[in-house]
Amino acid sequence: MTRLHVQLAAVAAVACLALAPLVLNPFSITLMNYIGIYSLVAIGLALLTGVGGIVSFGQAAFVGVAAYATAWVSALNGYSPWLGLVFGVALTCGVATVLGVVTLRLQGHFLSLSTVAWGLAIGFLFGNVEGLGRFNGISSIPPISIGSFALVSSAQIYFLIWGIVVVVLFLGYNLLDSRLGRAMRALRGGNILVESLGINAFRIKLVTFVIAAFLASLSGWLYAHMSRFISPGPFDAGMGIEYLMMSMVGGAGSLLGGVVGAAIVTLLKNSVQDYLPLIAKGASGQLEIVAFSALFILFLQWARQGIVPFVARYLPKIKRERPQAAPPLPRRPQPTPGELLLKVDGAERRFGGLVAVNNVSFEVRSGEILAVIGPNGAGKSTMFNCLTGALRVNKGEIVFAGRAITRDPQSRIAKDGIARTFQHVKLRPRMSLLENVMLGTYARTSTGLFAGAFRLNQREEASTRHEALTQLERVGLGDKPFELAGNLPLGNQRILEIARALAADPALLVLDEPAAGLRRQEKLRLAELLRSLRSDHLTILIVEHDMEFVMSLVDRIVVLDFGSKLCEGAPAAIRSDERVQEAYLGGVA
Amino acid sequence: MTSDIAAILAIDGIATGAVYALVAIGTVLIFTVTRVIFIPFGDIAAFTALTLAALDAKRFPGTGALVVILACIATLIEIISLLRNGELRLLPRALFFYLALPLAVVGLAWLTMRAEPPLAIRLVLALMLITPIAPLLDRIVFRPIADGTVLLLLTVSVALHFALVGLGLLFFGPEGVRTEPLTSLSTEFAGVLISGQTMLIVIAALVFSGLLYLFFDFTLVGKSLRATAVNRTGSRLMGIRPARAGTIAYLLGSLMAGVSGILIAPVNTVFYDSGFLIGLKAFVGAIVGGMTSYPGAAIGAVGVGILESFASFESSALKDVIVFSLLIPILIWRSLASLHSEEEIEE
Numbered sequence: 001m002t003r004l005h006v007q008l009a010a011v012a013a014v015a016c017l018a019l020a021p022l023v024l025n026p027f028s029i030t031l032m033n034y035i036g037i038y039s040l041v042a043i044g045l046a047l048l049t050g051v052g053g054i055v056s057f058g059q060a061a062f063v064g065v066a067a068y069a070t071a072w073v074s075a076l077n078g079y080s081p082w083l084g085l086v087f088g089v090a091l092t093c094g095v096a097t098v099l100g101v102v103t104l105r106l107q108g109h110f111l112s113l114s115t116v117a118w119g120l121a122i123g124f125l126f127g128n129v130e131g132l133g134r135f136n137g138i139s140s141i142p143p144i145s146i147g148s149f150a151l152v153s154s155a156q157i158y159f160l161i162w163g164i165v166v167v168v169l170f171l172g173y174n175l176l177d178s179r180l181g182r183a184m185r186a187l188r189g190g191n192i193l194v195e196s197l198g199i200n201a202f203r204i205k206l207v208t209f210v211i212a213a214f215l216a217s218l219s220g221w222l223y224a225h226m227s228r229f230i231s232p233g234p235f236d237a238g239m240g241i242e243y244l245m246m247s248m249v250g251g252a253g254s255l256l257g258g259v260v261g262a263a264i265v266t267l268l269k270n271s272v273q274d275y276l277p278l279i280a281k282g283a284s285g286q287l288e289i290v291a292f293s294a295l296f297i298l299f300l301q302w303a304r305q306g307i308v309p310f311v312a313r314y315l316p317k318i319k320r321e322r323p324q325a326a327p328p329l330p331r332r333p334q335p336t337p338g339e340l341l342l343k344v345d346g347a348e349r350r351f352g353g354l355v356a357v358n359n360v361s362f363e364v365r366s367g368e369i370l371a372v373i374g375p376n377g378a379g380k381s382t383m384f385n386c387l388t389g390a391l392r393v394n395k396g397e398i399v400f401a402g403r404a405i406t407r408d409p410q411s412r413i414a415k416d417g418i419a420r421t422f423q424h425v426k427l428r429p430r431m432s433l434l435e436n437v438m439l440g441t442y443a444r445t446s447t448g449l450f451a452g453a454f455r456l457n458q459r460e461e462a463s464t465r466h467e468a469l470t471q472l473e474r475v476g477l478g479d480k481p482f483e484l485a486g487n488l489p490l491g492n493q494r495i496l497e498i499a500r501a502l503a504a505d506p507a508l509l510v511l512d513e514p515a516a517g518l519r520r521q522e523k524l525r526l527a528e529l530l531r532s533l534r535s536d537h538l539t540i541l542i543v544e545h546d547m548e549f550v551m552s553l554v555d556r557i558v559v560l561d562f563g564s565k566l567c568e569g570a571p572a573a574i575r576s577d578e579r580v581q582e583a584y585l586g587g588v589a
Numbered sequence: 590m591t592s593d594i595a596a597i598l599a600i601d602g603i604a605t606g607a608v609y610a611l612v613a614i615g616t617v618l619i620f621t622v623t624r625v626i627f628i629p630f631g632d633i634a635a636f637t638a639l640t641l642a643a644l645d646a647k648r649f650p651g652t653g654a655l656v657v658i659l660a661c662i663a664t665l666i667e668i669i670s671l672l673r674n675g676e677l678r679l680l681p682r683a684l685f686f687y688l689a690l691p692l693a694v695v696g697l698a699w700l701t702m703r704a705e706p707p708l709a710i711r712l713v714l715a716l717m718l719i720t721p722i723a724p725l726l727d728r729i730v731f732r733p734i735a736d737g738t739v740l741l742l743l744t745v746s747v748a749l750h751f752a753l754v755g756l757g758l759l760f761f762g763p764e765g766v767r768t769e770p771l772t773s774l775s776t777e778f779a780g781v782l783i784s785g786q787t788m789l790i791v792i793a794a795l796v797f798s799g800l801l802y803l804f805f806d807f808t809l810v811g812k813s814l815r816a817t818a819v820n821r822t823g824s825r826l827m828g829i830r831p832a833r834a835g836t837i838a839y840l841l842g843s844l845m846a847g848v849s850g851i852l853i854a855p856v857n858t859v860f861y862d863s864g865f866l867i868g869l870k871a872f873v874g875a876i877v878g879g880m881t882s883y884p885g886a887a888i889g890a891v892g893v894g895i896l897e898s899f900a901s902f903e904s905s906a907l908k909d910v911i912v913f914s915l916l917i918p919i920l921i922w923r924s925l926a927s928l929h930s931e932e933e934i935e936e
Binding site for chain 2: 055057102103105106107109110111112113114116117118120121124125128237238241244245248287288289290292293294296297300301304
């Protein structure tokens with residue numbers, strides 16, 4: 001299956017949607033309208049929850065804010081529904097921005113609980129504010145008119161709803177395949193990697209959160225003007241769960257899954273309403289929610305992945321073409337060999353009473369490979385984290401390329417040209433090798449939200465893809481760029497991390513125990529690769545445990561022991577140093 | 590607001606808060622042992638009140654049917670899982686715990702009911718009928734996904750709450766109930782009249798928290814629960830079964846929730862769906878304690894009760910809006926105060 005086949009399938013699906021009102025009865029069209037309206041929210045949730053890893057129970061509140069906003073503008077104040085759209089979207093996105101700024105720094109389940117909190121608070125507001133009709137709601141909302149043509153019947157508004165859904169899907173898939181979309185997909189699995197690539201994780205989360213709220217606001221606007229009546233019920237906490245369920249059933253992380261999930265849940269609910277009275281007369285209303293929740297629980301127990309990813313496994317793989325040659329991305333000015341690049345001066349880091357790094361000073365000159373070694377607990381990893389901004393030093397100064405970076409956040413240090421790898425490999429296993437490496441170019445490129453969604457910056461995208469392939473080839477992983485990163489053995493995963501770091505065009509490459517857990521052959525290959533990088537005048541700082549690996553490779557060694565610097569020098573001198581022998585092997589005494 | 594009104598509001602808030610505190614302690618207990626944020630404890634509390642009301646009206650409560658149905662489902666699931674693992678020799682044990690025991694409880698309640706027992710017995714019956722529900726739900730709903738992330742468990746827990754609300758309507762009907770006060774005594778303290786019910790609520794909360802403290806610190810079962818909370822794998826190696834620890838935690842938690850339901854029933858009208866707000870507010874209290882500290886949870890829950898009491902005096906319509914909006918700053922504070930490791934996050 002090629003890209004052309006996928007495009008043909010998409011066109012065929014859109015044609016089917018366009019012709020559907022000709023064959024469907026009015027009731028089915030109404031059902032389709034609801035599916036479309038719910039789809040918008042579920043697509044937003046797929047983006048937020050499935051892609052970004054932020055589980056929100058509160059999307060129904062955003063739908064409600066937009067629905068009440070447009071009802072207030074059009075039904076209560078007599079303005080056009082289009083003004084209601086503008087007001088509703090602006091209000092919802094504004095509320096989402098404020099909530100996002102306040103809550104998106106929360107971690108893990110705290111963040112999801114906060115969505116329960118504001119979801120409930122906003123939900124209660126609708127029924128209790130004077131002027132919004134309280135629990136009676138707002139009725140006689142005017143229909144949407146295009147020119148003088150009012151969309152009154154369900155067959156008329158059908159085209160508006162599904163037109164919006166198709167456009168949203170199209171833009172959404174474009175976005176996910178762009179620079180910003182890759183950053184969103186990298187959010188799942190933790191901030192440390194994301195920040196180390198020069199990506200401001202908080203900003204990306206906020207953008208994702210507001211996009212999801214925007215889609216919910218479109219849904220709310222359509223809902224208000226389709227049903228012509230609103231009350232607090234459809235925006236309460238229960239509906240928030242239902243939206244979450246739609247996106248999870250369809251397959252969290254898949255935009256199309258949002259539509260499929262909305263369709264399945266809506267049709268299922270409809271048939272539950274049809275068939276339950278046959279089984280239990282008189283109790284159908286109560287049983288509906290029970291049956292529904294039970295199905296959801298069963299679903300979460302047995303098929304957490306969702307339907308679309310499940311089906312996709314049985315479809316033929318999409319064949320992708322290797323990236324074509326493209327103009328290179330701009331490179332940063334590299335320091336001249338031999339120049340002072342990094343200077344650590346009197347660094348100290350304490351954890352409570354423990355001094356993990358104690359008054360450590362050393363320098364890295366451009367073009368050399370420097371190793372920081374030491375026995376377990378010597379403070380190597382803490383030193384490393386201070387250099388890359390993952391931790392702050394309590395005392396002392398770190399200067400990189402003539403600028404103090406002591407207090408800078410990780411993403412700023414990454415942008416300045418320090419690229420790192422991780423002791424415990426941090427890749428995005430469900431992204432391809434090529435995409436993992438493309439993540440590395442984030443700080444060098446500039447495509448934003450709109451350019452990404454509308455495919456306006458294809459030239460930069462082509463250069464990025466080409467750059468990523470070049471780096472994959474440079475480290476020897478160029479033969480299968482579309483393989484998933486999670487399928488690689490550990491040795492190659494470490495090498496892939498190096499390719500990702502190289503894609504950032506760094507001035508200094510810092511490697512955290514790159515040889516840990518590697519077999520002998522893999523170590524030799526890694527050493528070979530690092531030597532070839534040095535011959536390209538790249539500066540490398542290695543924090544390493546493995547003496548043999550270090551001795552044959554590096555130019556200079558700094559030895560740490562119990563947080564302090566023991567000595568510094570060429571490998572041969574370090575090997576014969578008595579203090580080092582004592583630290584590693586214990587006293588001879 | 591005069592100081593008199595403030596004092597009345599404060600006492601009212603402490604009483605409400607004490608009820609939340611019982612549920613909050615149960616929530617913390619379940620979370621530490623099983624990592625499940627068990628939102629439905631509020632429903633358990635409401636169901637207890639409804640059960641007691643039915644017993645008072647000399648009707649057999651719907652709780653009985655609910656327990657029987659859940660016991661049958663749990664037994665079926667247990668038998669299937671035993672068959673799959675080839676552990677049929679454990680079948681008699683499973684039948685006893687998942688089928689015979691709950692059915693015996695329901696049968697006993699049914700027989701006792703016919704003798705028109707006094708209030709004290711009715712209270713015991715209500716608690717007996719309610720306690721099997723949460724452990725059975727644990728077996729049916731949470732045991733198959735015990736290894737899931739906190740988020741998955743939370744999502745399931747919220748879905749379970751909605752199922753219980755539906756079941757509540759089915760088994761108890763839409764009418765709200767208010768039971769007879771447990772005591773008609775009252776006393777005056779610093780010029781403010783305090784009803785006996787309020788005193789009873791506070792005393793009950795103190796007594797049950799104290800008992801729980803003794804249980805955790807001075808019994809082997811209590812210690813095994815604490816061990817499971819700290820490290821599941823480690824406690825397994827010491828011969829503690831996490832599943833059993835979970836069941837005990839659910840039993841204790843439902844007992845606490847049941848007591849709070851009995852205490853709140855004479856003060857507030859309880860409906861089949863009243864549990865959600867009780868559960869959520871207790872949960873807010875539990876978060877104040879960082880989901881790990883029992884005294885923290887109790888203090889937090891009392892704080893929520895007082896806040897709610899004053900908020901409803903200022904604006905009764907917006908009191909829930911105020912309480913839940915205040916959850917956000919609390920969450921931020923707790924999130925900043927707790928360290929997270931990246932390894933927890935699912936790829």
